[in-house]
Amino acid sequence: MRHMLAAAITLSIAAALAPAAQAQDAARKLAQDAIIVDTHVDAPGILMDTWADLGTRADDREFDYPKAREGGLDIAFMSIYTSPGQDASGSAWQIANAMIDGVEALAHRHPDKFAILTSPKDALRLLEGGRVLLPLGMENGAPIGDKLENLKFFFDRGVRYITLAHSANNRIADSSYVVEKKWNGLSPFGREVVKEMNRLGIMVDVSHLGDASAAEAIALSKVPVIASHSAFRHFTPGFERNISDELAKAVAAKGGVVQIPFGTAFIDxxxxxxxxxxxxxxxxxxxxxxxxxxxxxxxxxxxxxxxxxxxxxxxRQSTLAQVLDQIDYGVKLIGIDHVGIGSDFDGVGGELANELKTVADFPHLVAGLQQRGYSEADIRKILGGNLLRTWAQIEAGAGK
The missing domain is CATH 1.20.5 (Single alpha-helices involved in coiled-coils or other helix-helix interfaces)
Incomplete structure (x- = not known):
C-alpha cells in the first residue's frame, strides 16, 4: 500500500510539474530561434578595467560568449561609455577609442564567436556559425568634442548610435540628472550633431537626456530615434532619467523604439x-x-x-514581474512595434531584476511574456525585430 501511495504521489507531482517544464522548454526554444537584440551591454568598460576573455565563461561578468549562447542573445550593442569627468579632462576621445580597440580585439581573438556588426543587412550572414554580433553604441557624446567631423570618424570605427549626453550637461544637450539645465533643449552644436548623425546613419539616442533636449532631438531628426535603455517614468514619478509618456509617444510617432532596461535603479x-x-x-x-x-x-x-x-x-531588489510590467505598459502606450530591450548588463553593479541576472537569462523573459499572453510574433518583435526595423529605416534615410 505504501509503495502504491508513493507511486501515486510521484505521478501527481510529475503531472503538476509537466506544464511548467513544457513552458520552460518552449521559452528556451523561442529564445534560441528568435533574433535577440540587446541595445545596452557595458562590457567595454570591464575590458578597460581588467581584460577578461569574454570568449570563455567569466563568472564575475554578466556578458560572455557561453552565457550569450545559453540565453539566445544574438546581437549585443557594446556601450562605449565616457564620463562627464573624462569629458572635462579631455580624455574622452582616447578612452572611447581604447574601448573600441578592446571590442575589436575581442572579435579578432575569437572570429568564430564574435563579429562587429555595422549594418542590420549583415546580421543574418554574420550570425551563421553561432556568432554573437557586437555593434557599437556610444554612451555620451563627449568623445565628439566640438568637432563635427569626429562623427564621421566614429562612424567609420563602427559606432551606430550615440546617447547625446549622460549624467551631466555637455556641449550637445542637457542631462536628465542635472537640476540646472544649460541649453533647455539642444545646443546650437547639438542641432548640427543630430543633422550629421542623420546624414551618416547613426541612430540618435535620447536615453539620459533632459526632457527638453530629448523633445528637440526627436522633433529635429528626419529619421526614427531610439531610447537605448529607458524605462517608463509612469512607474517612477519625478525620475526624469526614465522616459515620459509624452516623449515615448513622440519616439513611436517617429517610428522609433523604447528599449526597456533590467536595472533595479530604473524599474523600482x-x-x-x-x-x-x-x-x-x-x-x-x-x-x-x-x-x-x-x-x-x-x-x-x-x-x-x-x-x-x-x-x-x-x-534594493527588483523582479522580473516589474520588467514585464514595463513592457506591458509600453505596448499599451505606444504599440507593440515600438518596444524592445536594453538591459544595461555589466553597467549597474549587478543590481538587476531577479531572474534576469546575466545574458543567459533571456529565456526567463520569454517565458514571462508567454505567460502574459504575448504571441510568438509579438515576442519576436520585442526581442529584436523592432530594433532591427528601426535601425534599417535610419540607415536607409542616411544622406537624404
Missing amino acids: PASAADTQAHFRARNDFDHRNAELKAQGKPELDRAQFEKDWASAHPT
Whole structure:
C-alpha cells in the first residue's frame, strides 16, 4: 500500500510539474530561434578595467560568449561609455577609442564567436556559425568634442548610435540628472550633431537626456530615434532619467523604439529616487572638487564619498514581474512595434531584476511574456525585430 501511495504521489507531482517544464522548454526554444537584440551591454568598460576573455565563461561578468549562447542573445550593442569627468579632462576621445580597440580585439581573438556588426543587412550572414554580433553604441557624446567631423570618424570605427549626453550637461544637450539645465533643449552644436548623425546613419539616442533636449532631438531628426535603455517614468514619478509618456509617444510617432532596461535603479521607484539623488550629489561633489582645485586646496576623497553614500543607501531588489510590467505598459502606450530591450548588463553593479541576472537569462523573459499572453510574433518583435526595423529605416534615410 505504501509503495502504491508513493507511486501515486510521484505521478501527481510529475503531472503538476509537466506544464511548467513544457513552458520552460518552449521559452528556451523561442529564445534560441528568435533574433535577440540587446541595445545596452557595458562590457567595454570591464575590458578597460581588467581584460577578461569574454570568449570563455567569466563568472564575475554578466556578458560572455557561453552565457550569450545559453540565453539566445544574438546581437549585443557594446556601450562605449565616457564620463562627464573624462569629458572635462579631455580624455574622452582616447578612452572611447581604447574601448573600441578592446571590442575589436575581442572579435579578432575569437572570429568564430564574435563579429562587429555595422549594418542590420549583415546580421543574418554574420550570425551563421553561432556568432554573437557586437555593434557599437556610444554612451555620451563627449568623445565628439566640438568637432563635427569626429562623427564621421566614429562612424567609420563602427559606432551606430550615440546617447547625446549622460549624467551631466555637455556641449550637445542637457542631462536628465542635472537640476540646472544649460541649453533647455539642444545646443546650437547639438542641432548640427543630430543633422550629421542623420546624414551618416547613426541612430540618435535620447536615453539620459533632459526632457527638453530629448523633445528637440526627436522633433529635429528626419529619421526614427531610439531610447537605448529607458524605462517608463509612469512607474517612477519625478525620475526624469526614465522616459515620459509624452516623449515615448513622440519616439513611436517617429517610428522609433523604447528599449526597456533590467536595472533595479530604473524599474523600482525607491531605487530610482536614490539613483537620481546619487547622480546629483555626485555632480555637486565634482563641482566642489573643481572649486577646491582652482583654489589650490586639497580635494575631497571621492572613494570616501561613494562609500558613505552606499552605506546610507542599501541595495534594493527588483523582479522580473516589474520588467514585464514595463513592457506591458509600453505596448499599451505606444504599440507593440515600438518596444524592445536594453538591459544595461555589466553597467549597474549587478543590481538587476531577479531572474534576469546575466545574458543567459533571456529565456526567463520569454517565458514571462508567454505567460502574459504575448504571441510568438509579438515576442519576436520585442526581442529584436523592432530594433532591427528601426535601425534599417535610419540607415536607409542616411544622406537624404
